[in-house]
Amino acid sequence: MSKKLTVKSVSIMGILVAAEIILARFTIHTWNFKIGFSFIPIVIAAILFGPIAGGMVAAIGDIISALLFPVGAFFPGFTLTAFLTGVLFGLFLKKKATFLNVLFSVLIVQGIISQFINTFFISFLYGSPYWPLFITRISQSAVLSVVQFVFIFLISNKLIPLLKKHTELNQTQRT
DSSP: OOSSOOHHHHHHHHHHHHHHHHHHHSSEEOSSOEEOSTHHHHHHHHHHHOHHHHHHHHHHHHHHHHHHSOSSSOOHHHHHHHHHHHHHHHHHHSSOOOHHHHHHHHHHIIIIIIIIIIHHHHHHHHTOOHHHHHHHHHHHHHHHHHHHHHHHHHIIIIIHHHHHHHHHHHHHHHO
């Protein structure tokens, strides 16, 4: 995120938070399994505005979703991992969303944050043994890794250039 927040960037981030909340409602969700597309607005924020903005969109979206549409008790650990997810996407994808950058970002988010850390939080919250839960969540991480890789690669190479071009056209029309 640039050092200077503009009204435009804050507005776009607000729209992305709203999109994240809406997309979070349309997920396959149980107490230990979640597959959805709420990562898309987080990735867009991370690419357009950087790691901190990606983290903020993810964390704010998580908090508001938990308040408006609770699936269980609010747990700040999930907000932390949401923030870290946005930050990681921003660190890997802000400068250039190459094949390897997308791959590494998805593998770290799904492999470390989702598989290890979120599984620990679920185990802690529900008193379920960690390793059996870890094994049951491998399929979720595998499926989401493929889904995220494909969508992030498409977003970064097709949608983001269009968004940037549209933004540049609007700026040149005003001058």
